[in-house]
Amino acid sequence: MSQPYGSDAILERLMTLHPKVIDLTLDRVHRLLAALDHPERRLPPVIHIAGTNGKGSTLAMIRAGLEAPSQGSAGDRVHAYTSPHLARFHERIRLAGELISEPALMALLDECAVANAGEGITFFEITTCAAFLAFARTPADWTLLEVGLGGRLDATNVVDRPALTIITPVSIDHQQYLGETLPEIAGEKAGILKRGVPCVVGPQAPEGLGVIEARAARLGAPLLVHGQHWHVWEERGRLVFQDENGLMDLPLPNLPGPHQIQNAGAALAALRALGRDEAACEAAVTRAVWPARMQRLRRGPLVELAPQVELWLDGGHNPAGGEAIAATVARMPARPTHLICGMLNTKDVRGYMRPLAPQATRLHAVSIPGEKNTLPAEDTRDAARDAGIPAEAAASVAEALRAIVAQDAEARVLICGSLYLAGQVLRENG
Template identity: 65%
Template sequence: MTQTGSDALLARMMQLHPKVIDLSLDRIRQLLTRLGHPEAALPPVIHIAGTNGKGSTLAMLRAGIEGAGQSAHAYTSPHLVRFHERIRLAGDLIGEEALIALLQEVLDINGAEPITFFEITNAAAFLAFARLPADYVLLETGLGGIYDSTNVVDQPAMTVITPISKDHEAFLGDTLAKIAWSKAGIIKRGVPCVVGPQPDEALEVIEQTAARLGAPLLVHGQHWHAWEERGRLVFQDESGLLDLPLPALRGPHQIQNAGAALAALRHLGFDEAACEAAVTGAEWPARLQRLTGGRLARLAPDAELWLDGGHNPSAGEALAEFLASLPARPTHLVCAMINTKDAGGYLAPLAPHAASLTALTIPEETASVPGADLAAKAATCGHDARVAESLEDALAAITRTAPEARILLCGSLYFAGHVLRQDDESLATQG
């Protein structure tokens, strides 16, 4: 099928400027200078880094801000179905014509200068955010922090660091301390930073960075606490107690993501109504998303069908905790992963909770682990593993013998994007 519009432009950009990871701020700073420094003309920025929970925390922050009658731009990555998901302008996904115009403007101004795909798209987002009024900008790092191309805002209103674990070790380092050093690079002098639950090794680095920069910290377990009690979310900080509904986003790990969002909102002066909107109104596709009405659900009409894009060992542990919290029901995994992830570390925690695992190769994804290799790795982790040629084949095989099973599609955001493209594109762009 011939690509048109922004899809064609993005494909051409990918050929000219490959999707490489090149950790540096020099190129994007030079480009932003030629664009007139849009990064210096943004509404107040909340900058978010971490290994797990960045997107969920951002979604709750946006729901809280909008619940208070204010507006927020948002920049997230990667997208699931269409690039437009990455740029949200005052609540709405960027339109096709606006996206094409912004990308072309940035490409024209950059000319033949070396640049990466991510830097071009980040610069386009900054231009859009600077030109359209809003009360806040919610900015999610793509990789790391200190050298991430979003880290060009010198004075954000607040920073947030969600839980840190090992991921992208080839780029960020092979210890939690090295990874934390990169993530803590978003901390700015004198700017308050909300810190989610952290391993001691990571928290020590964050605290040292904040002390050096005189940045006030709001640390989980010290300055704020969040827990589930009698089917409610209880949050406590120095301003008092909140008794709220459980987060709309599923999974026990969302309690602490909600806590980080609530700590940020309270520090920024938002009231209890905004805090309740944060936890009840957030939507974030492919994070323990229940698939109920699309084509895939019709292929498995009696099954309980879930989708999750987590892909590292910490995500595997969180997913295992979620499965353990559900009513007893045979659970079958359909899994696909990319070759930069720790497949064994992700799969091992899930083995006690899975009746079977069907491995797939992600279609049209060159970095996908071949299904046969993933099945072999899963078997070494204790899974009853097999291979299928397609998602449809996997669902058919499971439902032939277990029509009322719980089926979890998991292992990669790239796989989640494939799933949603097969199902219903509106699922990938909700919220």
């Protein structure tokens, strides 16, 4: 196996600085940011996004809206920080609209490693500090920050006064870090609220919303809540958004799936709160790009392996993700739908499978290559069978695809279950 080089080698070295992959506290981040002369205090205005599902899609739509030419201007320059990456780490750091370059990333990582002086720090923490350093040094109009995990103790939660915060739908996930109940998890997400800073709140279960509203009241943070201050729905093949500023009739989101209606609603509420016009809002729903969220694969080795097959890729990995995929497939033209699924052993696999059962013709389970927390293919197969989906294990995605083509050369195939599997597929499929 070839040795990593360049930024990959530095990233691999940074992974050894702390024994735990996830260890939620802000102490180590504050220490390193102080050593770097506090880049988090010099960022362009920050929009901070937490939530269980929809963070990335919402961020992508806001970015598309802010970057769109509007009112005679050329469009704003936007930094964006997201995680995890799919094919390359560089995807996590977008500087004024462009993915960070390899030389810039190497220099930043080296600088952060020197400033950290060998102290314990997690991979996510030190790379978040590197992103802040890049954002502070590169002129831009906005900084979009996606929370990595939770909110209250996430490494991104060090900006004292963001311009706006957003909480997308909260559901049960990452219980080992965030708590077992929805109110506990909502409390962690609500940790990004800041005194006096407005927050856009996507659709929530009542017990989650109550927690968010209570914290906002304590902080004097004005809320813009779905169902109260803004509404969004689909009508006659269009997206309709309404708030106190009036009604907008827009095209449906270009990101597929009915769940993208509510993500678009949060993005539109945010853009309106920032004073953007309808042209920016239309750009948000028509120009957003977000890979591995019901993404149609149209070229590459896997497509060539099964040219007649309709091939899709999605990285959703929790019960809410399973529901979103099922709702999307249910609205597609009728066609046998085969799943190729690989999942992590930290996820609620049966909760993910249950909503998919009515839509799935058959499931081929795979282990995720190179991922130590992969659920063995046989366990994923058994969970699918328990949910009522006919299932078998396969050695790889390609082997599963060949088996499906042998059964039905014109099937719809959805590769799903994990962003790590999605990233593997995007790397191997070019």
